[in-house]
Amino acid sequence: MRAPAADPHPDEAAAPSAEAVRAARAEPSRAPRRGTADPVKTLLHRHRELVERAVDPLEIAAGLEVHGVTDRTAARFRHRDVFSLAEELYARVPRGDEPPRAAATTPAEPVAAWAGLVLAPGAVALVAGGGLVLAQGPVRLAVGVAGAVGLGVALAAAVRRGPLRATPGPAGRTGALWTLWLLAYALGGDGLLQALATGGPDALWPLAPATLLVLALAVAPAAWCARLFGVRARRRLAASRGLDDFAYGVRPLLLAAVGLQLLALTALTWAAGAPYGTVALGTLLLLARLLAVHGRARAAAAGLAAAGAAEVLALAGVLAARLPGLDPLAAPVRAALNAWGPGAVPALVCGAAALGLLGHAAVALCRASAHADATP
Structure with a gap:
């Protein structure tokens, strides 16, 4: 059995071809193109903290709006609007076995919890006004002071519950x-x-x-x-x-x-x-x-x-x-x-x-x- 002939030019066989060199040089330039082929991934990296702490896509949409993302901006990320973009961002973040949730509204506080409170200032003002009409002398002054204090307390309570509550x-x-x-x-x-x-x-x-x-x-x-x-x-x-x-x-x-x-x-x-x-x-x-x-x-x-x-x-x-x-x-x-x-x-x-x-x-x-x- 004849042994294979030795390669007369071993260096040339080991040397990469011209096509391989051009491919190697082109590889770094193709890498960013593969990264930018998925523009949403870049946006996710930029706003990852917002997306991870969001409880639904609606919160992500609101946060993106604060950062200046508009519907026109969403079109550059291949989405028709910010809400659609937020839904994809929400779905991309791993959340265990929990399925992505649709945007949900926060339930309103029961009316019974604040309906009486918003009526209290008017009731106190009516009682104090009647007292001022009927009272005379020092009693009138005492009624006025008590009415002012009561009105202040009622107003403070009215704005701490219900639709008028602010942070x-x-x-x-x-x-x-x-x-x-x-x-x-x-x-x-x-x-x-x-x-x-x-x-x-x-x-x-x-x-x-x-x-x-x-x-x-x-x-x-x-x-x-x-x-x-x-x-x-x-x-x-x-x-x-x-x-x-x-x-x-x-x-x-x-x-x-x-x-x-x-x-x-x-x-x-x-x-x-x-x-x-x-x-x-x-x-x-x-x-x-x-x-x-x-x-x-x-x-x-x-x-x-x-x-x-x-x-x-x-x-x-x-x-x-x-x-x-x-x-x-x-x-x-x-x-x-x-x-x-x-x-x-x-x-x-x-x-x-x-x-x-x-x-x-x-x-x-x-x-x-x-x-x-x-x-x-």
Whole structure:
């Protein structure tokens, strides 16, 4: 048996061919192409923490929206919208034997848990108002103090349960302080401003308890309007197939909720004979609370602060005008007083702040991220 002949050129046999060299050089450039063939994998790596802690695809969609992912961005990942992209991200993360769940809405808190609480401020205000009418002398003062304390406790309880509950934080506390100032001005600010404009005050200026009565009675319709908006928006979110579609459907819900509260405030203001600025203040408070409930407490506090600061400046301008050469500081306030009376200042400043918050809410509250974690 003849042995195989030795290769006369062993080095050439071991050397790679030109085609192999070109293939080896091309291999690194093909690797990224294989990676980018699955663009969702890159997105998953970038937002893995969000996807892993999400309880359903809806939470992922809301988180992606916060990071600037839109329906147009989702198209680059070969999905028709953010919701479809979120469903794939949710399905890609291993979760044991648990099957991927569809987007689910958070169950609303039972109405019985908060219905009585939102009626309490109006009931306390009615009892205190009746006591002020019947009482005289020192007893009247004691009734007024007790009514103010009771009203404060009832309001605090009403906003800690149900649709008006918001996550506490620094912005929320700032908003609460400005709300107290706005309520204090609603009680006695108009009378003080009129007294300052006429050279006073020489005695205790007149108060307007009817404004607080209207606002206290309006807590109940405000809670139901907030619930209507929250529940319908969550349902719309679960049924939507795109962020634009969701915003288009939620914006009318927001306007309807604000419109219903506006009608309630107008009717209560007319029935109680309260100043017309009460309607503007009540609308501002509702919008600020809606924003705070849905995680936009800073915007709510900014709107309340703007209205409160304007009222402070109105009082300070009239008072500073008594100094020589500073009379022009009070000119805008005096013009408003002469044209529409002392109620013009809260009506104008609260109305302007309410319009600003409504414009912000029409954008912020029509995003999926504003409703993913809110419990109506």
